[in-house]
Amino acid sequence: EDQVTQSPEALRLQEGESSSLNCSYTVSGLRGLFWYRQDPGKGPEFLFTLYSAGEEKEKERLKATLTKKESFLHITAPKPEDSATYLCAATENSGAGSYQLTFGKGTKLSVIP
């Protein structure tokens, strides 16, 4: 069964304390790996899509990287406003006309001033 597993489930950081969130996946034939940010009571907000091992993308204090088995979301010098739940999701090459998207359960990040 295809799976996407995120760790840790929750992470508390001091403001300025850099860290990484992990997303490991077992989908066969990865087509794309997505990262989202979700604030309480709101819909997920798209951050990045990664397609191939070795690919990296950056946006402000966030950098996403991808290997053949996992993706990392690196947060550099986080601020309290970075507090949110971060979700990753993977799509696979599942045949013409079909679509398979699997989400992880998320990592809840809290950044303490």
Added chain:
Amino acid sequence: DADVTQTPRNRITKTGKRIMLECSQTKGHDRMYWYRQDPGLGLRLIYYSFDVKDINKGEISDGYSVSRQAQAKFSLSLESAIPNQTALYFCATSDLPGGGEETQYFGPGTRLLVL
């Protein structure tokens, strides 16, 4: 104005009732999706549509149906609501420009409580 809107934002209904959740988008995307989110389970795909004439079941379609009335509108129906359909429902849209990367945009969600 929001690019993806959902109505209603909150709904309380009783077991056995038929309800419809509506989604509209102004992004001009062909692809639309319905998800549900449950605590501890994450987001799960219910149905998706790649264009007006295309409807596909997702991971958890049982008990749900959809209608793609136009490129901009995608509705989710619960024919006979049951308590375990209590969840947060999200509509999303995406495009996949030729050779480009897919970007998904989510609506604000509909919180549904089935008594």
